[in-house]
Amino acid sequence: RKEVEQDPGPFNVPEGATVAFNCTYSNSASQSFFWYRQDCRKEPKLLMSVYSSGNEDGRFTAQLNRASQYISLLIRDSKLSDSATYLCVVNNPSGGSYIPTFGRGTSLIVHP
Amino acid sequence: DTGVSQNPRHKITKRGQNVTFRCDPISEHNRLYWYRQTLGQGPEFLTYFQNEAQLEKSRLLSDRFSAERPKGSFSTLEIQRTEQGDSAMYLCASSNSQGGPYEQYFGPGTRLTVT
Numbered sequence: 001r002k003e004v005e006q007d008p009g010p011f012n013v014p015e016g017a018t019v020a021f022n023c024t025y026s027n028s029a030s031q032s033f034f035w036y037r038q039d040c041r042k043e044p045k046l047l048m049s050v051y052s053s054g055n056e057d058g059r060f061t062a063q064l065n066r067a068s069q070y071i072s073l074l075i076r077d078s079k080l081s082d083s084a085t086y087l088c089v090v091n092n093p094s095g096g097s098y099i100p101t102f103g104r105g106t107s108l109i110v111h112p
Numbered sequence: 113d114t115g116v117s118q119n120p121r122h123k124i125t126k127r128g129q130n131v132t133f134r135c136d137p138i139s140e141h142n143r144l145y146w147y148r149q150t151l152g153q154g155p156e157f158l159t160y161f162q163n164e165a166q167l168e169k170s171r172l173l174s175d176r177f178s179a180e181r182p183k184g185s186f187s188t189l190e191i192q193r194t195e196q197g198d199s200a201m202y203l204c205a206s207s208n209s210q211g212g213p214y215e216q217y218f219g220p221g222t223r224l225t226v227t
Contacts, residue, residue: 008152032214043203043218044155087154091214097167100145100214102154 001026004090006103013110017078021106023088024070031098032091033064033071037084038105044087047073078110114138116219118204124225125194132190133222137206144187145216146179147203155203161187162209194226 005024013019033050048055050062050071061074071088085105091098117136125131137144143162147155158177159169163184172178176194181187191198201223205216 004154006154034215043220046215046217049215089214089216094168095170097160098214099157099168099171100216101157102147104152104154 003027003092003101004088004103006086006088006106008104008106010107010109013078013108015078015080015110015112017110018074018076019078019108020072020074021086021088021108022070022072023090023103023106024068025090025092025101026069027090027092028066028069029093030069030090031093033062034089035060035062035071035073036087036089036102038087039084044102047086075108078108080110080112083108083110116204116206116217118202118219118222120222121220122223122225124227127194127196127226129194130190130192131194131224132188133202133204133224134186134188135204135206135219136186137204138208138217141206141208141217142184143207143209143216144181145205145207146187146189147205148173149201149203149221158189191224194224196226199224199226 035047036044037047038044054063059076087105088103145160146158149155161181176192179189201221203221205218207216
């Protein structure tokens with residue numbers, strides 16, 4: 001089983017739709033979870049951290065479920081500009097430090 | 113622009129040559145990370161530094177890969193005797209361990225093509 005798994009998609013949704021992505025992780029000792037956005041041929045950009053109690057930033061909501069070992073990202077009222085790949089990151093313990101481990105990303109296409 | 117910078121942005125080299133990439137992190141960030149990304153995959157962690165100390169290097173892909181951060185500021189990633197399989201995007205990121213320890217900010221990457 002991969003350390004961090006994401007459905008690669010693509011998720012193809014109309015403008016205004018609500019879409020949700022999940023990201024599962026295998027190590028119960030994982031700490032510090034994030035969502036990044038990556039546009040085609042660009043670097044990943046931090047979208048939001050994921051807190052234990054869940055957190056919201058405008059149209060974006062992130063949640064952590066430690067019992068089931070997954071994080072989620074919900075996008076409400078999708079815009080054309082939301083089209084991108086969404087990467088989750090989990091920090092896994094390794095020899096006294098934590099290694100950031102990325103999923104392969106989920107592709108979102110928002111169409112008119 | 114005070115973001116992470118990487119040079120060169122593109123590098124084409126012949127198999128067997130050595131290449132070196134440079135990363136300049138955000139100035140107040142003490143952590144610096146190197147990743148490799150291939151098409152359709154997420155960034156793959158290679159190594160990271162806290163100040164000048166290399167804290168994790170077991171994920172470097174082979175002994176042909178090495179990284180340095182001699183004064184705790186910029187870093188270099190060297191690949192010796194390049195192979196075609198080394199063709200990828202090499203990304204650098206930096207973060208500040210003092211608060212929000214793992215919020216990383218990425219540079220634009222160096223795209224390596226080995227012919």
